[in-house]
Amino acid sequence: MSTASAMSAIGSAHAALPQRVLVVENSRAYTSILREAIEQQIELPVEVAATLADAARLLDTKDDWFLVLTGMVLADGDRDQILDFFTSRRLPTIVVSGVYDEELRQRALQQQIIDYVLKSTPDSLDYLVWLVRRLERNRRIGALVVDDSLSSRSFIASLLQAQGYQVAHVADGSSALRTVEADPGIRLCIVDQEMPMMDGIELTRRLRQLRARDRMAVIGVSGSTDPNLIPRFLKSGANDFLRKPFSREEFFCRVSQNIDQLELIGTLQDLATRDFLTGLPNRRNFLEHSERLLAESAQDPITVAMIDIDHFKHVNDNYGHEAGDQALRAMAQVLHAHTRPSDYSGRFGGEEFCMLMRGLDRHAALAHLETLRAAVQAIELDIDGRPLRFTISVGACQRDAQFPNLHKLLGEADRHLYLAKAGGRNQVRGLEEAT
Template identity: 80%
Template sequence: MSARPVAAYPAPATPALPQRILLVENSRAYTSMLREAISQRMELPVSVASTLAEAANLLDHQDDWFLVLTGMVLADGDRDQILDFFTARKLPTIVVSGVYDEELRKRALQQQIIDYVLKSTPDSIDYLVWLVQRLERNRRISALVVDDSPSSRSYIGSLLESQGFRVSAVADGSSALRLVEGDQSIRLVIVDQEMPTMDGIELTRRLRQLRARDRMAVIGVSGSTDASLIPRFLKSGANDFLHKPFSREEFFCRVSQNVEQLELIGTLQDLATRDFLTGLPNRRSFLEQSEKFLNGNSGNMAVTVVMVDIDHFKHINDSFGHEAGDQALRAMAHVLQAHTRPGDCSGRFGGEEFCMVLDDADPASSLRHLEQLRQAVEALEIDIDGRPLRMTISIGASRRSPEFPNLHKLLGEADRHLYLAKAGGRNQIRGLEAG
């Protein structure tokens, strides 16, 4: 499908993240399996080198490097040279070894290597792919370290940065609360217990008042031997606890486990609230959001409820096939989402019907906005095996008033105006003409 939606409210551009992965390994069979697994499951570009010289040539002539996975047996370098080569270039690196060597493992982890993985284990390919996926996703997550000790703060921050997180660090609980309150992207907080003014347990309790467990993970840390600290942290809202000193491997495993749990909860919530085809809020979620908005603004009459229907959708399915119908629905959802402003609600009501709640000061503003939406859909062109698919929409709207005070009545009135738009020739807006 190729569609050209007209987005009135485009999402802000985000900086491009490095994507390229370098595999350095002398075993062609293992390299081939690992490269194929990463490429298939992640669709990231993978380059391969069998020597340090080849790796140097690739690194010098290409940029956009995200991660290195290197073996420890190469023709032009021993294990020390291999470790020094990549750590000197400050590239995130995973060591993949054919045999377990405790001395090598300790040295690798001391040199800021992300992980030490045995390729001889049956699930090494699956683990490495999971590890690459975890590191790639971490780059979109912000983490906060709260510790009054500069050295501890710096150490934990460096561990998180090596795992790809965007890291902030503060020395006290008050600063942490201000930061979390103002930054919704913070999904992970590492909290030390021993801090002046506000200890870690009290900070955890206050953090939970700002952000629920399913939105942000809090991990308490302490060097104290007090056995009551763990249950006190957990009862105050922490997701986990780590005793100081902890190893890099333990820290990585605990952090990854907690972040994965957040993502799993988010996935389950999306399955319950998102329409599987379009990604928009489903009918139940839209109704819940709209009810909450209307109840929270009971005295505000500057609200418009909108029903949107794709014209002649059955003809699209009959002429182009049901897969083309799904593409049309996804394209429609993309345009609708682009025209859902902060403060508005939108969702898929069912079938080819979509719905919106607009928070506008006057009917003329709502009408202008809906006309932009109508024109944007009319301008779409979807390529279906060389055949252009175009579509239009009919829109019915109702304005909140003493006669239509609640969502049920507003939807009923919007649906009535949608019927009038259909009966009047389609590709038009009804319900706001008087405004």
């Protein structure tokens, strides 16, 4: 597969992914518990069938099926018929069995069933909810397989596709580097060691120069029995290592564990860098990111704006603090919508927000901030039948010889914000020379 084809394969995910889960089970009590857990914890719609005939009717009447969880004891089908029914329809399927049957387990896994789960174990419900959530999230994750053997990389790619990943595969390290560099959606890379020109360890080292451990997991694979290979991979930046041949279950567990860790790191980073209420970058994040943007844009016009919700105390006093939180979230949504890809915005604290804009002259910056101000003024929230409207005041400053750095830009923007408040609120001050 060429680099262009690899990128196309990963970028082909549907904008609207199927969401519906089918549970096929003859126990009403277990079905009720499982359905409630999936709907409440993952917020996916669940349909229930007690027989294969019921399942067929549901599958034929709706087309947005994401996943099937099926028991092995149904009135109109034995275990072989049940497996054949779902695999023939090419539906991602999890077998949920009341008893452990090694022969059934082996057959299910050989037929590309995603997993075989015992429902009698104490933690089986938690595991099934985790598994459904993991498979649902996988559909938005790009994975790349790098192996010079077509049969080997096709096999690994098929395992990843069965788990829902958007998968591409390439035959050499150079193609892998180009693919990863061009596609930020790749979060997982499976790298074989034995490749010509560039082996897996060298490729892993170069991949780490493109993407850090907290952004992409790299798993090395090899059929070699060399005991030094694992530490060499790990010291070169790999997150994990699998020795060939490996089972489908081991592969699934290792990959899922690494992706879970990536998501946990992302969650912790969000907690540290984002405002909990609005989801916008917090003050520290905004300041650090803006400093970098200023350094990277030495020749571009830079405008910094301080934004404050007018009479916010009155909102809390007259409508309640929950209404105040709704106002802050609505404000954040409008601010986010008016933050261009080249700009950066955040919540400074309380009812105060900040925005840094790149590449706009004074006239264009003023027009952009006026558009933002008007959009906020158009917000109307329904608070228990009472309409809530609010406005903002904006102070802005553009970088020049007098205000060359972020500290001075923020100070001057804050001064103009005070003037906007004193001048009657619901206005933009600091860029008036452009009018």
